[in-house]
Amino acid sequence: xxxxxxxxxxxxxxxxxxxxxxxxxxxxxxxxxxxxxxxxxxxxxxxxxxxxxxxxxxxxxxxxxxxxxxxxxxxxxxxxxxxxxxxxxxxxxxxxxxxxxxxxxxxxxxxxxxxxxxxxxxxxxxxxxxxxxxxxxxxxxxxxxxxxxxxxxxxxxxxxxxxxxxxxxxxxxxxxxxxxxxxxxxxxxxxxxxxxxxxxxxxxxxxxxxxxxxxxxxxxxxxxxxxxxxxxxxxxxxxxxxxxxxxxxxxxxxxxxxxxxxxxxxxxxxxxxxxxxxxxxxxxxxxxxxxxxxxxxxxxxxxxxxxxxxxxxxxxxxxxxxxxxxxxxxxxxxxxxxxxxxxxxxxxxxxxxxxxxxxxxxxxxxxxxxxxxxxxxxxxxxxxxxxxxxxxxxxxxxxxxxxxxxxxxxxxxxxxxxxxxxxxxxxxxxxxxxxxxxxxxxxxxxxxxxxxxxxxxxxxxxxxxxxxxxxxxxxxxxxxxxxxxxxxxxxxx
Amino acid sequence: xxxxxxxxxxxxxxxxxxxxxxxxxxxxxxxxxxxxxxxxxxxxxxxxxxxxxxxxxxxxxxxxxxxxxxxxxxxxxxxxxxxxxxxxxxxxxxxxxxxxxxxxxxxxxxxxxxxxxxxxxxxxxxxxxxxxxxxxxxxxxxxxxxxxxxxxxxxxxxxxxxxxxxxxxxxxxxxxxxxxxxxxxxxxxxxxxxxxxxxxxxxxxxxxxxxxxxxxxxxxxxxxxxxxxxxxxxxxxxxxxxxxxxxxxxxxxxxxxxxxxxxxxxxxxxxxxxxxxxxxxxxxxxxxxxxxxxxxxxxxxxxxxxxxxxxxxxxxxxxxxxxxxxxxxxxxxxxxxxxxxxxxxxxxxxxxxxxxxxxxxxxxxxxxxxxxxxxxxxxxxxxxxxxxxxxxxxxxxxxxxxxxxxxxxxxxxxxxxxxxxxxxxxxxxxxxxxxxxxxxxxxxxxxxxxxxxxxxxxxxxxxxxxxxxxxxxxxxxxxxxxxxxxx
Numbered sequence: 016x017x018x019x020x021x022x023x024x025x026x027x028x029x030x031x032x033x034x035x036x037x038x039x040x041x042x043x044x045x046x047x048x049x050x051x052x053x054x055x056x057x058x059x060x061x062x063x064x065x066x067x068x069x070x071x072x073x074x075x076x077x078x079x080x081x082x083x084x085x086x087x088x089x090x091x092x093x094x095x096x097x098x099x100x101x102x103x104x105x106x107x108x109x110x111x112x113x114x115x116x117x118x119x120x121x122x123x124x125x126x127x128x129x130x131x132x133x134x135x136x137x138x139x140x141x142x143x144x145x146x147x148x149x150x151x152x153x154x155x156x157x158x159x160x161x162x163x164x165x166x167x168x169x170x171x172x173x174x175x176x177x178x179x180x181x182x183x184x185x186x187x188x189x190x191x192x193x194x195x196x197x198x199x200x201x202x203x204x205x206x207x208x209x210x211x212x213x214x215x216x217x218x219x220x221x222x223x224x225x226x227x228x229x230x231x232x233x234x235x236x237x238x239x240x241x242x243x244x245x246x247x248x249x250x251x252x253x254x255x256x257x258x259x260x261x262x263x264x265x266x267x268x269x270x271x272x273x274x275x276x277x278x279x280x281x282x283x284x285x286x287x288x289x290x291x292x293x294x295x296x297x298x299x300x301x302x303x304x305x306x307x308x309x310x311x312x313x314x315x316x317x318x319x320x321x322x323x324x325x326x327x328x329x330x331x332x333x334x335x336x337x338x339x340x341x342x343x344x345x346x347x348x349x350x351x352x353x354x355x356x357x358x359x360x361x362x363x364x365x366x367x368x369x370x371x372x373x374x375x376x377x378x379x380x381x382x383x384x385x386x387x388x389x390x391x392x393x394x395x396x397x398x399x400x401x402x403x404x405x406x407x408x409x410x411x412x413x414x415x416x417x418x419x420x421x422x423x424x425x426x427x428x429x430x431x432x433x434x435x436x437x438x439x440x441x442x443x444x445x446x447x448x449x450x451x452x453x454x455x456x457x458x459x460x461x462x463x464x465x466x467x468x469x470x471x472x473x474x475x476x477x478x479x480x481x482x483x484x485x486x487x488x489x490x491x492x493x494x495x496x497x498x499x500x501x502x503x504x505x506x507x508x
Numbered sequence: 509x510x511x512x513x514x515x516x517x518x519x520x521x522x523x524x525x526x527x528x529x530x531x532x533x534x535x536x537x538x539x540x541x542x543x544x545x546x547x548x549x550x551x552x553x554x555x556x557x558x559x560x561x562x563x564x565x566x567x568x569x570x571x572x573x574x575x576x577x578x579x580x581x582x583x584x585x586x587x588x589x590x591x592x593x594x595x596x597x598x599x600x601x602x603x604x605x606x607x608x609x610x611x612x613x614x615x616x617x618x619x620x621x622x623x624x625x626x627x628x629x630x631x632x633x634x635x636x637x638x639x640x641x642x643x644x645x646x647x648x649x650x651x652x653x654x655x656x657x658x659x660x661x662x663x664x665x666x667x668x669x670x671x672x673x674x675x676x677x678x679x680x681x682x683x684x685x686x687x688x689x690x691x692x693x694x695x696x697x698x699x700x701x702x703x704x705x706x707x708x709x710x711x712x713x714x715x716x717x718x719x720x721x722x723x724x725x726x727x728x729x730x731x732x733x734x735x736x737x738x739x740x741x742x743x744x745x746x747x748x749x750x751x752x753x754x755x756x757x758x759x760x761x762x763x764x765x766x767x768x769x770x771x772x773x774x775x776x777x778x779x780x781x782x783x784x785x786x787x788x789x790x791x792x793x794x795x796x797x798x799x800x801x802x803x804x805x806x807x808x809x810x811x812x813x814x815x816x817x818x819x820x821x822x823x824x825x826x827x828x829x830x831x832x833x834x835x836x837x838x839x840x841x842x843x844x845x846x847x848x849x850x851x852x853x854x855x856x857x858x859x860x861x862x863x864x865x866x867x868x869x870x871x872x873x874x875x876x877x878x879x880x881x882x883x884x885x886x887x888x889x890x891x892x893x894x895x896x897x898x899x900x901x902x903x904x905x906x907x908x909x910x911x912x913x914x915x916x917x918x919x920x921x922x923x924x925x926x927x928x929x930x931x932x933x934x935x936x937x938x939x940x941x942x943x944x945x946x947x948x949x950x951x952x953x954x955x956x957x958x959x960x961x962x963x964x965x966x967x968x969x970x971x972x973x974x975x976x977x978x979x980x981x982x983x984x985x986x987x988x989x990x991x992x993x994x995x
Contacts (some may be wrong), residue, residue: 153894171945191923198904
């Protein structure tokens with residue numbers, strides 16, 4: 016029973032240890048050896064955490080109650096299928112991005128602070144995935160914001176600090192909106208534990224159904240902030256690009272997914288029957304589709320690569336939320352597939368952007384002419400990931416979008432059953448529009464490109480191998496999408 | 509014995525200027541021993557209390573000065589006596605840089621006795637008497653530095669408080685006339701036979717008395733004295749203006765609402781709506797002003813204004829759960845706010861910086877102070893696992909439970925305020941730990957963590973914050989029995 020606690024609290028303690036042990040900036044004498052210790056330690060911690068997490072998933076069958084906040088508020092962990100899915104994604108991306116950082120962070124200051132909070136975020140994400148009731152979930156949801164904020168403002172430029180604060184306040188605003196809902200849910204639910212499924216008291220539904228719908232909507236808006244849902248999306252394109260590239264990858268691939276997991280949990284507690292065909296569902300669908308379209312459009316006209324990717328995250332996250340809002344099995348499967356696919360793909364894209372910055376310092380899209388000639392491996396990965404995000408078979412993105420579209424068409428919702436797939440298609444087109452030109456320019460710089468100045472700039476293994484692993488995984492999600500979909504539906508989530 | 513805990517601080521305080529101490533250290537030991545002994549005595553009294561009332565003096569009719577230990581009194585007296593020794597210890601170190609120590613410690617210690625008097629008062633008159641006394645003994649503390657600013661602030665404090673007390677006096681008279689007794693009896697003492705047809709007048713008087721006592725609890729629009737009084741030395745602002753004085757106001761309102769007028773009489777009336785609306789407004793108003801304020805102590809003072817109204821919000825829900833929520837926040841906020849105030853004081857004492865924008869990069873030089881400040885900030889925001897979450901949870905549950913739509917709006921106010929709290933507290937944390945790329949660390953080289961006299965209280969309070977947050981059950985259970993009128 017200790018594995019689950021170890022997987023959560025070991026990285027947290029390790030992170031705190033790093034923060035305290037290496038609190039002074041690395042400088043002057045003994046810099047190199049000190050950095051080596053730091054990196055080795057972090058690497059060990061990451062691997063050990065990964066092992067603990069794996070062991071927890073494999074062995075843990077029943078839940079663990081850690082302690083009670085008040086008489087009726089247990090901090091309770093339980094691993095279910097949903098948690099497993101998210102934590103496996105987190106595990107892989109965090110490991111890859113972690114090793115990527117060892118090379119990438121060489122040119123950043125105050126590495127120890129970065130690694131410390133990176134490990135903290137790892138533990139907190141595990142806690143989030145394994146949380147067995149809404150209170151525990153909320154606890155880790157808040158902690159996630161707090162532990163990932165230092166990653167955003169790591170570089171310390173004025174822009175980064177402002178973006179970090181923006182991230183913090185938007186996220187807290189969302190969390191408090193959600194807490195508002197939790198206060199009321201606690202009164203009106205049999206239990207806040209996730210294993211029970213829909214837990215609303217029948218009497219509460221009968222007496223204050225209308226009010227509870229409003230509560231549900233507030234919670235959706237609140238948790239939606241973390242997932243970058245319109246109208247509270249503005250923090251995302253500000254915060255993600257300013258972080259160091261591996262941190263952007265983690266933020267975009269994982270931390271925003273906390274919002275998705277939250278909404279899965281919340282809709283689970285309210286129950287589909289309660290929300291289906293109400294104004295809440297309609298409003299939610301409207302918001303997600305708006306976000307999908309708007310995100311893509313903004314990405315399309317954004318010249319800075321990392322910012323473009325951040326806008327793309329806004330749009331792609333709402334694909335997932337759209338699937339949740341449709342509220343049938345097919346779309347839900349699509350959502351979960353997209354969680355995986357987008358997680359791997361976005362990590363690859365951000366890491367590639369990071370590799371480019373690391374080697375060439377180029378950040379704007381128009382500077383990337385001929386980059387494919389200089390860094391072929393990186394750009395091949397970038398291209399494959401791009402294709403995945405656009406949704407070209409047989410990559411992961413194709414199957415997830417397929418399920419989303421079919422689910423939407425099957426749903427029988429007025430207007431949205433057709434409008435949904437249409438907007439998804441338009442957005443896919445825009446995705447092609449904002450990602451492919453980078454590849455095209457990168458590999459086909461044009462006749463006037465001066466090949467004499469060309470230098471091979473492929474980065475070292477610590478950078479390319481994580482990217483490669485993630486790229487392969489993003490394709491595998493597509494190839495084995497049937498198996499994954501089966502596993503998901505078999506879980507009857 | 510119940511009188512002795514009030515008298516010991518009086519005697520100790522008066523002795524301080526009289527005894528010619530040779531060294532400062534002797535004085536410190538004398539004072540700290542006396543305070544600690546008194547606190548132990550108070551706790552002994554609380555744990556072995558009997559239900560009897562101690563009559564000190566009897567005037568006419570049912571007017572008397574008498575003391576009794578009951579549930580509410582236990583909470584407040586226990587809280588105050590637990591905090592005072594730590595605050596005194598902190599004050600020793602802090603006051604090394606200020607003048608006129610003897611006068612300061614005289615009134616500081618007197619206040620201890622007076623506050624206990626409020627907590628242990630058995631009837632409205634006794635409480636009113638000590639309430640007035642509290643104003644008088646704390647004015648010199650606000651005035652302490654004798655700058656023009658301090659004199660103005662103390663004058664304002666005096667006028668506000670006395671004016672408030674006058675309104676509260678109206679309430680006292682009403683209870684004398686229309687009540688069966690002035691003693692505090694859970695559920696109220698109004699005589700149903702006498703009040704028929706007088707309901708509206710009584711409600712009006714209740715609202716007036718609420719605002720009267722509310723002056724000390726810094727209810728909008730009577731809050732402006734509190735931030736100004738921040739000119740006082742930090743031990744005063746931390747202990748008196750975050751705990752003792754302002755919570756005496758809140759405590760008086762709780763007494764008035766639950767023990768004199770009675771919630772059965774008040775619940776569901778227009779008076780409840782009025783006071784609840786004002787309290788909700790104050791919650792948001794205090795926080796918004798705190799966000800705007802750049803002086804650290806004044807920012808925390810505005811935060812106190814908002815948090816005091818959390819307590820009053822619990823009070824005006826007027827259900828046992830509401831009272832339990834109010835008491836929880838009364839206790840937990842005391843610990844959190846005194847902790848953050850002491851951190852601010854430590855910064856001012858060590859580096860002589862008073863404004864938020866001067867704090868850049870200090871986190872690396874004063875890791876303990878700012879680490880603890882961060883914990884208290886997170887607790888005030890209401891991050892689960894720390895004390896603030898529990899008290900807000902109790903308040904919000906009480907509001908949800910009450911079924912009063914206005915109270916549901918109040919839950920919204922609590923959360924808006926939580927967000928604003930995050931803004932005004934975490935900007936300080938971010939400044940201290942993330943000063944930005946171009947920051948020159950040489951400018952903070954002079955700063956370092958204070959010595960153990962300052963750090964010990966800080967660590968003790970931090971432990972309390974975390975302890976209450978993780979294991980609130982015993983204390984919340986006790987407060988629930990109090991709130992149900994059992995103790």
